[in-house]
Amino acid sequence: xxxxxxxxxxxxxxxxxxxxxxxxxxxxxxxxxxxxxxxxxxxxxxxxxxxxxxxxxxxxxxxxxxxxxxxxxxxxxxxxxxxxxxxxxxxxxxxxxxxxxxxxxxxxxxxxxxxxxxxxxxxxxxxxxxxxxxxxxxxxxxxxxxxxxxxxxxxxxxxxxxxxxxxxxxxxxxxxxxxxxxxxxxxxxxxxxxxxxxxxxxxxxxxxxxxxxxxxxxxxxxxxxxxxxxxxxxxxxxxxxxxxxxxxxxxxxxxxxxxxxxxxxxx
Numbered sequence: 001x002x003x004x005x006x007x008x009x010x011x012x013x014x015x016x017x018x019x020x021x022x023x024x025x026x027x028x029x030x031x032x033x034x035x036x037x038x039x040x041x042x043x044x045x046x047x048x049x050x051x052x053x054x055x056x057x058x059x060x061x062x063x064x065x066x067x068x069x070x071x072x073x074x075x076x077x078x079x080x081x082x083x084x085x086x087x088x089x090x091x092x093x094x095x096x097x098x099x100x101x102x103x104x105x106x107x108x109x110x111x112x113x114x115x116x117x118x119x120x121x122x123x124x125x126x127x128x129x130x131x132x133x134x135x136x137x138x139x140x141x142x143x144x145x146x147x148x149x150x151x152x153x154x155x156x157x158x159x160x161x162x163x164x165x166x167x168x169x170x171x172x173x174x175x176x177x178x179x180x181x182x183x184x185x186x187x188x189x190x191x192x193x194x195x196x197x198x199x200x201x202x203x204x205x206x207x208x209x210x211x212x213x214x215x216x217x218x219x220x221x222x223x224x225x226x227x228x229x230x231x232x233x234x235x236x237x238x239x240x241x242x243x244x245x246x247x248x249x250x251x252x253x254x255x256x257x258x259x260x261x262x263x264x265x266x267x
Contacts, residue, residue: 017123021095022068025126026085029225036224036258038081040166040194041074043218043260047192048075048115051162058114059161062180062189065168066119069130073102076135078111095129102133118156120144120180144176149183157183163191167224167258170199174207181211188212188265194222194258197251198239201261208263215263224256 016025044061051059063071073084088098120140121127127139140153149157157180165172181188188211195201205215227233236256240247250257 017067017121017126020125021088021098021129022070022126023088023098025068026081026088030081030085032225032228034225035081036166036194036222037070037074039222040071040164040260044071044164044192045075045112047162047164047190047262048112051190052115055161057161058112058116059190060116060118060159062118062120062157062160062163063136064120064163064165064172064176064180066121066130066136067123067126069117069119069126069133069135071164071166072117072119072130072135076110076112076115076117077105078109099129099133102135106134116159118160120157144179145172149179154183160184160189163189164193166194167196169193169195169201169204174204177204178207178211181208181213190265191261191263193261193263194224195261196224196256196258197221197245198236198243198256200243200245201259205261205263212265213263214266215261218260218262221250221257221259224258226255 016028019025048059048061051057061072063069066072070084073079074081087101093101116137117135118138118140119127119130119136120142122141122143124141127136127141130136131139138156138159140149140156142149142153160180160183163177163180177191181191191208191213193201193204201215201217208215227236233251233254236251237247240251
C-alpha cells in the first residue's frame, strides 16, 4: 500500500503511532533504515551533560514528538536502534510483558540517573506506552499548533530545562516552540532540534531570537531515513529546490537529511 504524504511533503506514518506498543513502529522504521535518533544520541547526551555542568543540576528533558519514548530509551538504556528493534520483535510477548520488561530495564540500568524525561506527542497510545514502561516520567498529550496548553499541560511543560526533537519540526512550527519556550514565566529552557533541511529553522529561530535566544547551527548533516516512496522523494526534492537548498550528495542519494540547531537563552 502506498505511503500517504503529509501536507508538508513528508511521508505520513500515522497508523503506526496508534498501536498499544512500539512493535510495528520499530519494524516499519527499520525497513527504512531510520537512524536520526541514534545519530542524535551523542549530541543530545552532550547537551544534557553541559546543562548539568552549567547548573550543577540534572535537567528535565522535554522531547517533542517523542512517540513511544525512543530518544529516552536510547539515552537512558545507552542502546541502539537495532537492539531496540530486535527486543521488540521477540515473539510471544504481550503489551503488558513489554511494559514490565522495559520498566525492569530502566530500574536496573538507567544510564542517566537523576535526569527526568517528559514526552509530548499527539498520539495518546504512544504516550501511554512510554509512560507505563517508565521510559518517560511525565507526558503531555497535546497539539500546540491548534491551541494553547491547558494549565495542567503548561505546568508540566514549565518543568523543562532542555527541549529536544529529532523529527517533528515541520509537523510543528514556531507556534508550538514559542508556547513551550514561554510555559515558565520566569526562565527559558535550552533547546536542541534536529530539523530536516527541506524545512529549515528560520521562522523558529526568528521567534526564539525575539524571546532572547541565540541559535547556532552545528556542523554536519544527519541522515534521517531513506525515502518511503518515489512520491516522497519527488516532493522533498521539489521542496528543497523551492527553498534554494542544494540536494547534491545528500537527498538526491535517496535519504532525508537534517541539521542540528542549538538555541540557548542569553542570560
